[in-house]
Amino acid sequence: VVKVNDVCYMWSADDNIAAKGEYGGAVTTLMKYFLDNNVVDAVLAVEKAADLYDAVPTLITDSGDIEKSAGSLHCGTLNLAKVVERYLDGLKDIKIAVTCKPCDAMTLRELIKKGRVQEDNLIMVGVNCGGTMPPNKTRIMIDEVFNLDPDDVVKEEIAKGKLIIETTNGEKEISIDELEEEGWGRRTNCQRCEVNIPSMADIALGNWGVIGPLAGKATFVEVFSEKGAEILDKIVSAGVVNVEEANPKGVEIRAKIDQSMVKLANKAKDRDYGDLEGDILSIFNEFSEEFSRCMKCFGCREACPICYCSDCILESGPDWITKGLIPAAPLFHLGRAVHMADSCTNCGQCEEVCPSEISVAHFWGVINDKIKTIYGYTSGIEDNSILSPLSNYQDKGLRG
Numbered sequence: 001v002v003k004v005n006d007v008c009y010m011w012s013a014d015d016n017i018a019a020k021g022e023y024g025g026a027v028t029t030l031m032k033y034f035l036d037n038n039v040v041d042a043v044l045a046v047e048k049a050a051d052l053y054d055a056v057p058t059l060i061t062d063s064g065d066i067e068k069s070a071g072s073l074h075c076g077t078l079n080l081a082k083v084v085e086r087y088l089d090g091l092k093d094i095k096i097a098v099t100c101k102p103c104d105a106m107t108l109r110e111l112i113k114k115g116r117v118q119e120d121n122l123i124m125v126g127v128n129c130g131g132t133m134p135p136n137k138t139r140i141m142i143d144e145v146f147n148l149d150p151d152d153v154v155k156e157e158i159a160k161g162k163l164i165i166e167t168t169n170g171e172k173e174i175s176i177d178e179l180e181e182e183g184w185g186r187r188t189n190c191q192r193c194e195v196n197i198p199s200m201a202d203i204a205l206g207n208w209g210v211i212g213p214l215a216g217k218a219t220f221v222e223v224f225s226e227k228g229a230e231i232l233d234k235i236v237s238a239g240v241v242n243v244e245e246a247n248p249k250g251v252e253i254r255a256k257i258d259q260s261m262v263k264l265a266n267k268a269k270d271r272d273y274g275d276l277e278g279d280i281l282s283i284f285n286e287f288s289e290e291f292s293r294c295m296k297c298f299g300c301r302e303a304c305p306i307c308y309c310s311d312c313i314l315e316s317g318p319d320w321i322t323k324g325l326i327p328a329a330p331l332f333h334l335g336r337a338v339h340m341a342d343s344c345t346n347c348g349q350c351e352e353v354c355p356s357e358i359s360v361a362h363f364w365g366v367i368n369d370k371i372k373t374i375y376g377y378t379s380g381i382e383d384n385s386i387l388s389p390l391s392n393y394q395d396k397g398l399r400g
């Protein structure tokens with residue numbers, strides 16, 4: 001019987017899915033099992049659209065279509081929680097399983113806490129994540145740094161600290177550290193992200209820790225909830241996956257890689273937040289020049305998977321947000337900061353869409369860190385029983 005915290009190696013018993021999957025196709029097989037056995041009405045995953053820089057959400061109801069979602073898209077910077085809340089009506093009438101990177105899972109947790117997603121109708125199948133890369137910039141990097149045609153790329157992979165770009169003519173690899181020192185590589189919010197294993201999902205799957213003959217052919221599975229344990233029990237009994245005991249050395253290695261990724265994230269935070277001291281207003285002031293470029297297109301608010309007012313007071317709103325000023329009045333962002341300070345998961349959607357190239361996620365990262373330092377609270381991580389600090393507000397210095 002499977003229990004919470006159990007770990008194992010797993011790969012698909014279906015040779016076709018095993019070949020198409022990133023590391024043995026366990027996730028795709030799980031999803032297929034859910035659809036074939038009416039465990040869910042639909043699967044929400046990610047598929048390649050125009051090319052591998054173009055990752056889009058896909059809602060699959062027919063298990064015959066599941067293979068199109070197999071594989072990992074490292075330029076897939078999207079956040080699936082927004083699709084669940086906004087386009088699937090918070091799962092009021094549909095039961096789904098969703099593949100989640102840690103920032104998808106953390107955002108779903110925040111939405112569940114706020115009563116905007118029905119947890120009973122959701123199975124979160126987590127995938128570990130060491131970061132995603134911005135699609136357009138990655139194309140430029142492949143052209144200028146790798147000296148390859150981005151359209152010739154058949155696969156990209158991050159392994160052993162290197163970005164490996166594969167074309168039909170072979171592979172080329174460059175260390176991620178080297179790329180990021182030159183301003184390429186992962187999105188900056190991913191560089192600062194400390195959560196690599198989505199322990200807030202029901203189960204999490206990833207390649208770290210798979211050693212020996214199964215390396216590259218199977219994925220490491222860890223169970224994080226009773227729901228996850230039940231799922232694993234069912235698919236193992238059904239014989240749709242192959243399972244092997246995880247090698248204890250592999251378990252150790254996985255923990256070490258996770259720790260070194262956390263260290264790397266803290267280094268990136270020092271680089272980006274190091275000299276940002278003081279209360280929320282003084283931090284806001286540090287960004288005032290950047291925010292002065294804001295043209296109030298509201299793209300960041302629209303892209304945000306958590307922003308919650310159906311009628312935004314900051315748009316229709318009060319006279320204190322004066323329109324038509326150059327530089328623009330900064331209160332839109334201060335207003336958002338007040339609304340979102342305890343729920344932003346720094347998924348980076350805001351920064352990606354900003355036409356004025358304002359480092360919005362950088363600002364939010366500093367705010368998130370401040371909340372963590374002052375209140376010991378991290379959005380998306382704490383379980384449902386722990387109230388957010390602002391719902392039980394005690395001024396401990398956030399206002400200075």
Ligand code: FAD
Binds near residue numbers: 029046047072077205
């Ligand atoms: P598959 O059967 O191939 O299924 C993969 C699933 O992931 C599919 O459902 C697919 O739709 C979904 N998916 C693909 N791209 C995305 C995306 N961008 N966002 C959300 N879902 C997506 N594992 C590690 O141990 N260390 C890492 O550093 C690491 N980084 C990753 C980074 C990204 C962006 C992704 C998507 C995955 C990463 N993984 C990492 C997990 C690993 O690549 C495999 O997904 C995992 O081992 C499961 O393998 P599989 O063969 O069972 O998956």
Ligand code: SF4
Binds near residue numbers: 297350360
């Ligand atoms: Fe301002 Fe950029 Fe947000 Fe548009 S997306 S409202 S320009 S910060």
